[in-house]
Amino acid sequence: MKKVPDFYLSSARESPAFVPPRACRIAGRLRSRSCNELMLVAVDPPVVGQPYGMGGEDIASVILSPRFEGSSLFPVTEWPCHVYVARILNESVTRTLFVGPDDVEMMAWATIYRVQEEAEAHCITTR
Secondary structure: OOOOOOEEEEOOOOOHHHOOOEEEEEEEEEEOOOOOOEEEEEEEEEEOOHHHOOOOOOEEEEEEEEOOOOOOEOOEOOOOEEEEEEEEOOOOHHHHOEOOOOOEEEEEEEEEEOOHHHHHHHHHHOO
16 A cells, blocks of 8 residues: 555454454445445455455455444544445446445455554454
8 A cells, every 4th residue: 555544444253354454545435326335445455365256366445334324434433433345346336436236245344443553452352
């Protein structure tokens, strides 16, 4: 990642794919028919793609959405913030900024934190 991360993504017990925490940089805002709170983020380090049927290709971008009604990602209304994490199946969503039901696949439940230390502390306390 070239600039300072906007936040950190972790999912300690929920999904080992996001342990250790990933630095995240906001890449854009997406929408779907049912949600305008979809956030495209670049993750560093990328997630190993093999468990998701991607062979040797890693996952460098994911889409986040709030897990709880009333939560917002634009701006984030509470820290830490619980999110759903989805991988992109159709790269055109990064150009159209619109996500259809067949364009993404759910990967994990996770949490975003303002700073790396908070994300790492969560991983340690929940193991």
